[in-house]
Amino acid sequence: MTAKIDIRQLSVQFSGSSGTVNAIDRLSLSVAPGEFVAIVGPSGCGKSTLLRVIAGLVEAASGQVRIDGEPVSEPPPGVGFMFQRDTLLPWATVAANIRVGCELSTLAPADYARRVAELIELVKLNGFEAHYPGALSGGMRQRVSLARLLAYEPELYLMDEPFGALDYQTKIMMGRELLRIWESRKRSIVFVTHDIEEAVALADRVIVMSPRPGRIVQDYRIDLPRPREPRALRGNPEFSRLCGMIWADLAQASGETL
Numbered sequence: 001m002t003a004k005i006d007i008r009q010l011s012v013q014f015s016g017s018s019g020t021v022n023a024i025d026r027l028s029l030s031v032a033p034g035e036f037v038a039i040v041g042p043s044g045c046g047k048s049t050l051l052r053v054i055a056g057l058v059e060a061a062s063g064q065v066r067i068d069g070e071p072v073s074e075p076p077p078g079v080g081f082m083f084q085r086d087t088l089l090p091w092a093t094v095a096a097n098i099r100v101g102c103e104l105s106t107l108a109p110a111d112y113a114r115r116v117a118e119l120i121e122l123v124k125l126n127g128f129e130a131h132y133p134g135a136l137s138g139g140m141r142q143r144v145s146l147a148r149l150l151a152y153e154p155e156l157y158l159m160d161e162p163f164g165a166l167d168y169q170t171k172i173m174m175g176r177e178l179l180r181i182w183e184s185r186k187r188s189i190v191f192v193t194h195d196i197e198e199a200v201a202l203a204d205r206v207i208v209m210s211p212r213p214g215r216i217v218q219d220y221r222i223d224l225p226r227p228r229e230p231r232a233l234r235g236n237p238e239f240s241r242l243c244g245m246i247w248a249d250l251a252q253a254s255g256e257t258l
């Protein structure tokens with residue numbers, strides 16, 4: 001079976017006035033079709049850079065990234081992103097921003113309005129349809145970005161701390177929705193987060209990265225039963241064990257003692 005994402009010996013460097021930064025060093029990773037992979041690691045370890053290389057937005061110094069067997073050289077079709085800083089159109093309303101996702105999807109134009117209304121309901125932005133992004137909080141903008149991504153329904157979701165600006169309850173709710181959609185459609189997801197519990201609750205695998213240069217130090221298979229209810233997992237001993245191990249890896253990667 002062809003991997004959805006196949007990364008071989010990837011290195012990425014950034015050059016600036018203060019010298020060259022080795023952001024990623026000889027990293028190899030394979031993501032199967034339909035797999036949900038979470039990436040955790042200390043700040044600055046190259047998680048966002050890795051997503052950007054997969055998305056064809058940053059060039060590799062060496063190594064190769066393939067999506068569906070094809071080398072990535074520019075943003076590939078069928079890939080949806082959700083970046084840390086939202087990329088909403090400032091001149092378009094909430095509804096119009098979500099509609100952009102529909103336009104990228106295979107949905108018939110006659111169904112756009114219904115889908116936009118469903119997604120606004122899903123991300124709890126009823127009453128804000130006609131607002132512009134500048135009039136929304138960071139968490140609300142993140143929910144619009146999520147709705148736009150869900151409207152697109154790409155084959156591959158690249159999500160960079162998608163729930164980082166949300167309050168705890170909304171974050172749990174959005175995680176549950178993402179799981180529900182993923183479980184019904186089985187698209188591939190690469191999901192960067194700083195939240196270990198979120199990573200273990202959602203993903204099939206949790207990849208732990210070390211700080212500069214970014215490398216993979218652990219690759220955990222999360223065999224917790226599905227469908228999962230993120231909140232109910234909090235009392236599960238296997239869930240706690242996995243979170244504890246990843247916590248220890250991260251502490252070690254950051255050079256901290258527990």
Ligand SMILES: Nc1ncnc2c1ncn2[C@@H]1O[C@H](COP(=O)(O)OP(=O)(O)OP(=O)(O)O)[C@@H](O)[C@H]1O
Nearest residue numbers: 014016021023042043044045046047048049050212
């Ligand atoms: N465009 C760029 N130019 C120069 N250096 C960069 C650029 N983008 C990233 N870097 C550097 O590459 C390294 C990895 O950055 P990256 O944003 O990928 O880390 P991260 O793990 O996503 O961090 P965080 O968890 O804080 O979001 C950092 O040292 C960063 O300073």
